[in-house]
Amino acid sequence: MRRLLLSLSLLAFAGVQSPTYADVDTGLNADSIEQARLLRDSAMAGSEAYDIVESLTTEVGPRLAGTEAEARARDWAVEKMKSLGFENVRVEPFEMETWVRGEEHAELLAPFPQPLSITALGGSVATAADGLEGELAIFESLDALREAPEGSLKGKIAYIGNAMQQTQTGASYGYYGAARREGAVVAAQKGASGLLIRSIGTDSHRFPHTGKMTYKEGVAKIPAAALSNPDADQIERIAQYGKTLRVRFTQTPKIVGTTQSGNVIGEIVGRERPDEVVIIGGHLDSWDLGTGAVDDGAGVAIAAAAAKKLLDAGLRPRRTVRVIFWGAEEVGLLGGFAYLERHRADLEKHVLGTESDFGAGRAWQLNAQVSEPGQAVVDSIARLVAPIGISPGNMDSPGAGPDLIPMVQAGMPSLRFTQNGMDYFDLHHTHDDTLDKIEAEALDQNVAAFAVFAWLVAESTVNFWR
């Protein structure tokens, strides 16, 4: 049995390895591959990625979607793209309804009075100016809250304590994050007047994590905030005493109305097929608490530094490499949807794309979903990035990063380099997402992968669409 499994896994490995540029007419040749190798090695030896994320997080800092800070980030991006030497640098603006944070503080009133560290969830309504006070109704999960009888939380504040653990892939974020995304709706349906959740984060520091939440038409909009993990531990420890917990929390976020966001775009225009586009990017907006270093200054930096490697090598591939710094990702992929809207007519000219938006850790796996001829190019990429620690993963898995979801849902093929996100949710959406958490060498390894990707896909002639 063990031998059988081994054989199967060898076959699977062989399957990834077998088609090459020699078998399929990809438009690539030995020179193209050698060029990719040189790009890779050059990036591994050092890239501009760290300097770019340092510049963004220092000169702009936090850049919440739709705000004047995000507008300053676009100005920074246009200037940065021009200085890097990209062509056709431009902003594709779109409008959005913009939410901003206000004051926020909380306290446990009984049985053991003490302050609590909270932050409003993105999109939450405000409490009254003097706060929202109530007894806590403790639930260990969103599922447990769903099972509470209708109306049973009248006048109470619901608390959801589900604790996410670290995973390398971030696999748990979808499940646990539901408490943040949907918790306020479920709590309101049960009659609650407010929601407090344990942060959707894996650290043990006094940082509450923000992130997008949503309301539902016809369900009361109640204020929702996250407690830091140590504060959530404290709440759950006190609940063990069997006493009633009373809390008061105050937060004054508001919708400031319709403002402008935008995607910032720069290109290396293709030498033969300029209308065929390969996208690389990261998102420019960040939550407002930290300086958006790992989320997603790192992604912006990786994509830009990778394209810069092509320029430095004097390479102009057949197809256009389009670097996109996406706007307003955090609040609902608004940049991704706006881009699809604007480019729907030429959607199929978008050959393939990928985005870096999972922190600043090293990439360790390559996943894709492309046509059979396209797979030959993906296999070439796989062979070139394997020596820098990136192994072939699932080759029938859609996904290219959040801002490409709208296009991938519309049929666009996809590829992604999976980063090591073990500590990503320690930092993500907190005050602590700052430059000091980033290691230049790890960025450079991602740049190497992105440069290989951008060059080979843009230099190839195959159709990746299935």
Place this chain on the structure above:
Amino acid sequence: MRRLLLSLSLLAFAGVQSPTYADVDTGLNADSIEQARLLRDSAMAGSEAYDIVESLTTEVGPRLAGTEAEARARDWAVEKMKSLGFENVRVEPFEMETWVRGEEHAELLAPFPQPLSITALGGSVATAADGLEGELAIFESLDALREAPEGSLKGKIAYIGNAMQQTQTGASYGYYGAARREGAVVAAQKGASGLLIRSIGTDSHRFPHTGKMTYKEGVAKIPAAALSNPDADQIERIAQYGKTLRVRFTQTPKIVGTTQSGNVIGEIVGRERPDEVVIIGGHLDSWDLGTGAVDDGAGVAIAAAAAKKLLDAGLRPRRTVRVIFWGAEEVGLLGGFAYLERHRADLEKHVLGTESDFGAGRAWQLNAQVSEPGQAVVDSIARLVAPIGISPGNMDSPGAGPDLIPMVQAGMPSLRFTQNGMDYFDLHHTHDDTLDKIEAEALDQNVAAFAVFAWLVAESTVNFWR
């Protein structure tokens, strides 16, 4: 030369080992030593320390000196000491002038507008309600600030960026901490209107560290606050651009007037010499940001759990073991000074004492300064704690913990178990000083050392005074 050094060090080691209870009449015998060993092993197998610090940090939480929260901590302490079985449980109150924190926030106005994380230094005056605004004058150290010409900082806010590194002993805290303690006086003497310092902390998280600062008669009192290390990095990074930095910071702390603090005391009354006292303790107050887990719930817990080990073993030593939970340590050792004031007449009845106030890490060294007969007892302690990782250190080194400084300065002999403080200044005086940072087994090792100390010193008959 190398051989000579080795011989000297062997001699030094032999010197620590040679006098035993057999050589000097210490009042101890083989049974007393065996009893100490049993206490040690029992503590290593588990003590109540973690439960005690859990109870204090959960049921009281932050407990700033002089506040109602510290008063609740005293109530907690009296009840805890009684429930542990200590005798003569009482509060020795004293009055103090009490400072409390208010609102605090800061922003960089130019050249790159963004929020900054600050916290007021303990004792600082407030800014105007709408903040203090000014150009930053950047200094890399307090010494550099001292060298600035008189009046050269007129209308400016001084910034001191000295960055402390981790050390196992905390050796750097005295030097770097001077920027916090004395910086505002020096800055005001140069004409500055405010002071911002890099936190006296070794973490790279977005937590500014508070801590006591002082003013000087005749020098203007200017507002003083600390920036978190990532914020200080940001300031220094931006200073490298060669542009003028303008900041505004707002803080509204105030002196609330004269209030009460107190030392909480419980005893195991000596069976033969009840008026002779051996002190063990930790301090009950904490800074207001965290829940005072490592500073100094851990110390309170270690001392109390050690005395409890004697009670559990049915041991009543010759002398009295006095457990003291000191009040108002953080704001100037007020409990220590009040105790000396009250007990000056019977100072020499205080045989020896030690305090745990360097976090929740394992102890690794034993240091003391006692009489020659007393050294025989210290050597017995040293032999018993060596197997649990505590080696003999400097035996002519005064110091028994901060709250015993007043008594040690007045001539009292001293002993201390040095803890591993490598991460102490990551947490110390921040929001992040919470229970989750404590490992029960490390507390138990300290409890073992304290139990051996309390038992052997109180059971002995020697005079430790020199």
